Amino acid sequence: MLSLTIPRAALRSAAVPRQFAAASVRNASTKSIYEAVGAIVPEKREQLAKLKSDYASTKLGEVNVGHVLGGMRGLKCMLWEGSVLDSESGITFHGKSIPDTQKVLPTAADVGHKGKEMLPESMLWLLLTAKVPTADEAKALSSELNQRGTLPDYLNKIIDTFPKDLHPMTQFSAAVTALNMNSKFAAAYSQGVKKTEYWQSTLEDSIDLIAKLPAIASRIYYNVFGLGDGVQKIDPNMDLIENFTTQIGFGDSEGLIDYLRLYIAIHGDHEGGNVSAHTAHLVGSSLADPYLAYGAALNGLAGPLHGLANQEVLGWSLELQKAVGESPSDDQIVDYLWSTLKSGRVVPGYGHAVLRQPDPRFTALYGFCESRPELKNSSIVQLVKRLSKVAPPVLKEHGKTKNPFPNVDAASGCVLYSYGLDQFKFYTVIFGISRAIGALPQLVFDRMLGLPIERPKSISMDALFAELKK
Ligand SMILES: CC(C)(COP(=O)(O)OP(=O)(O)OC[C@H]1O[C@@H](n2cnc3c(N)ncnc32)[C@H](O)[C@@H]1OP(=O)(O)O)[C@@H](O)C(=O)NCCC(=O)NCCS
Numbered sequence: 001m002l003s004l005t006i007p008r009a010a011l012r013s014a015a016v017p018r019q020f021a022a023a024s025v026r027n028a029s030t031k032s033i034y035e036a037v038g039a040i041v042p043e044k045r046e047q048l049a050k051l052k053s054d055y056a057s058t059k060l061g062e063v064n065v066g067h068v069l070g071g072m073r074g075l076k077c078m079l080w081e082g083s084v085l086d087s088e089s090g091i092t093f094h095g096k097s098i099p100d101t102q103k104v105l106p107t108a109a110d111v112g113h114k115g116k117e118m119l120p121e122s123m124l125w126l127l128l129t130a131k132v133p134t135a136d137e138a139k140a141l142s143s144e145l146n147q148r149g150t151l152p153d154y155l156n157k158i159i160d161t162f163p164k165d166l167h168p169m170t171q172f173s174a175a176v177t178a179l180n181m182n183s184k185f186a187a188a189y190s191q192g193v194k195k196t197e198y199w200q201s202t203l204e205d206s207i208d209l210i211a212k213l214p215a216i217a218s219r220i221y222y223n224v225f226g227l228g229d230g231v232q233k234i235d236p237n238m239d240l241i242e243n244f245t246t247q248i249g250f251g252d253s254e255g256l257i258d259y260l261r262l263y264i265a266i267h268g269d270h271e272g273g274n275v276s277a278h279t280a281h282l283v284g285s286s287l288a289d290p291y292l293a294y295g296a297a298l299n300g301l302a303g304p305l306h307g308l309a310n311q312e313v314l315g316w317s318l319e320l321q322k323a324v325g326e327s328p329s330d331d332q333i334v335d336y337l338w339s340t341l342k343s344g345r346v347v348p349g350y351g352h353a354v355l356r357q358p359d360p361r362f363t364a365l366y367g368f369c370e371s372r373p374e375l376k377n378s379s380i381v382q383l384v385k386r387l388s389k390v391a392p393p394v395l396k397e398h399g400k401t402k403n404p405f406p407n408v409d410a411a412s413g414c415v416l417y418s419y420g421l422d423q424f425k426f427y428t429v430i431f432g433i434s435r436a437i438g439a440l441p442q443l444v445f446d447r448m449l450g451l452p453i454e455r456p457k458s459i460s461m462d463a464l465f466a467e468l469k470k
Contacts, residue, residue: 030136033144036129037203041448044081048449065468068459072273073353077456078281080272081445082127082438090360091270093123094130098266098360101126106138108239108261114254117261117368119239120437121145123268124210127441128203142239148211149234149243151219155179159219168220168429169302175216177295179209185289198287198447205290206440213433214244217426221248225423240264244433248421255374256419260430262368263412266361267431269438273354275300276307280439281446285454290443297439298432304348307428307435310413312348314424316340317383317414326379330390333383337394349410350391351401358388361408365415378418384411 031039060076067075083093093101105122108115121141125133133141151159158178162171180186184201193201215232222230228248235243241264245257272281276297284293301307324332340347352359366385369375388406395404413427459467 030134030140033125033128033137033141033207034200034203036125036131036133036137037199037444037448040129040131041199044445044448065464068464071353078272078278078454079445079449079451080277080281080442081130082441083269083271085271085273085354087354087356090355090357093126093269096126098364101265102364104132105265106133106135108242108258110135111139111142111239113239113242115258115261117258118265119241119261120264120268120434121240123265124437124441127269127438128444143236144207145211145240146234146236146238146243148208149215149232149240151212151215151232152179152182154181155216156219159216160223162220162223164224167302168217168224168425169298169308169432171220171224172216172429172432173295173298173302175220176209176213176291176298178291179212179216180289180291180295182208183289183291184208189287189289195450198450199444202290202447203444206436206444209290209294210436210440211240213436214240214247217429217433218244218247220429221423221426225426227423250419250421253419255372256416256421259368259372259415259419262364263415263430264434264437266364267408267412267434268436269441270361271354272442274306275303276435277439277442281442282454284443284446285451287453290440293443294436294439297435301432301435302428307431309348309407309409310431311424311427313409314380314413314417314427316348317380317387321379321383327382328386330386333386333390334394337391341394341398346401347391347395349387349406350395350404352403352405352407355405355407356403358405359407359410362388362406362411365408365411369411369415375415375418380414381411381418384414 061074063075067073081094083091085091089097091098096104101123102118105118105126107118107122111119119138119142122133122138125131125137125141155175155178159171159175162174184204185198188201189198215234218228218232219230222228229246232247235246238246239261241261242251242257245251245253245260250256270277272278279300280293280297283296284290304312320328320333320336324336328336337347366388369381369385375381388410391406392404395401412431413424416422416427416430
């Protein structure tokens with residue numbers, strides 16, 4: 001064990017204030033999410049103090065010109081607590097792989113609901129506390145989210161003014177940003193709350209925002225597509241996803257409800273360097289409140305190389321079916337892949353900036369498809385499966401992408417489509433509901449640890465040449 005010399009200041013204010021101890025629906029022995037996060041503050045501050053005092057000048061690698069020109073790939077230069085992405089083995093959440101979380105996190109059935117998949121509430125708890133919740137704790141968090149899930153009137157009015165043909169992601173980020181009118185963090189900051197206590201109001205805002213995202217999404221869905229429940233009723237006996245799925249008109253689809261539980265749980269966090277997570281962290285580092293930070297993250301998620309890819313995959317797959325038939329042969333798929341590549345386009349759903357193996361999130365969604373009889377006859381799901389075998393050799397032969405394997409988007413939208421949720425433009429909004437359960441916990445860690453404003457150094461090409469001549 002390393003010996004610890006911890007500055008006393010680092011441990012200050014770890015106690016949980018009284019309002020944070022007031023749990024909503026739980027047994028006396030069950031911690032509320034606020035108490036559970038409060039309990040890890042001293043340990044996290046100890047770790048940070050140790051790293052700062054003993055290792056601040058230890059090298060983690062070198063920065064070369066390739067990093068500067070190549071989007072900073074591989075540079076270890078950001079703290080991110082919730083998850084780590086290994087290029088070979090994929091994502092782990094506080095050390096737990098996706099199969100691990102599928103084994104240990106409380107499922108819908110564990111809290112007395114229909115369904116086998118883990119609850120996003122359980123994943124949120126894990127990401128915030130580094131601990132596996134009990135079923136009671138997951139249920140209490142679910143109730144807490146239900147209680148906070150209703151939108152203020154002013155926000156509904158704002159959403160209702162958006163033109164129908166404004167992309168749902170633009171509406172989503174604008175609505176999330178506008179929620180900052182009621183930010184507890186912004187209010188606490190303006191009242192001069194101590195820096196060591198910033199994490200508490202950040203946590204409150206984060207829980208509040210995560211609770212409201214499904215209602216914002218379903219209001220947009222109703223306005224844009226005329227589908228679902230425009231009044232966003234929240235049933236206290238349902239979990240977050242069952243309520244959301246009901247709001248968008250699929251409350252009787254057990255398969256879709258369970259799929260969305262899995263989808264939202266595993267899309268939540270993918271370490272800190274991806275565009276949406278990094279954006280939330282960057283904007284949050286200016287002490288912008290969680291609504292502003294996450295609204296910005298959603299704008300990054302809306303890009304086609306990031307979250308919009310699931311919409312792109314489905315569009316591409318349907319084009320393929322239109323061109324060569326619903327159940328194409330492998331040779332026809334290969335020809336179509338080459339025509340895409342030769343036209344200079346990317347094959348959506350394939351490749352990854354970090355992973356060099358098939359994405360374990362894809363594997364989990366594939367496993368879900370295998371387990372559901374109702375998906376067996378879906379031609380689009382069959383195509384997803386065929387593509388995952390046929391596309392990697394083609395991409396290898398093409399020789400450009402460093403990772404020829406499927407990423408999560410290769411399956412995610414296609415399964416939604418098979419369940420009848422066929423409004424492509426809504427797919428990234430669903431991803432946006434999920435990414436909050438990873439990006440916002442990190443904002444809580446950022447404030448718990450008092451991380452500084454992010455400010456890397458940029459350099460011009462002239463300055464680079466000047467450095468190289470030295
Ligand atoms: C995810 C992605 C953006 C990662 O980008 P990256 O880190 O730059 O990937 P690479 O280093 O492997 O890229 C090297 C080259 O291969 C190309 N490439 C990467 N993935 C490709 C794909 N799926 N199809 C065709 N070409 C691809 C890149 O465009 C790049 O070409 P360039 O040198 O002409 O610019 C990229 O793989 C991609 O565009 N995939 C398709 C979109 C997608 O599925 N996004 C969701 C990601 S979860």
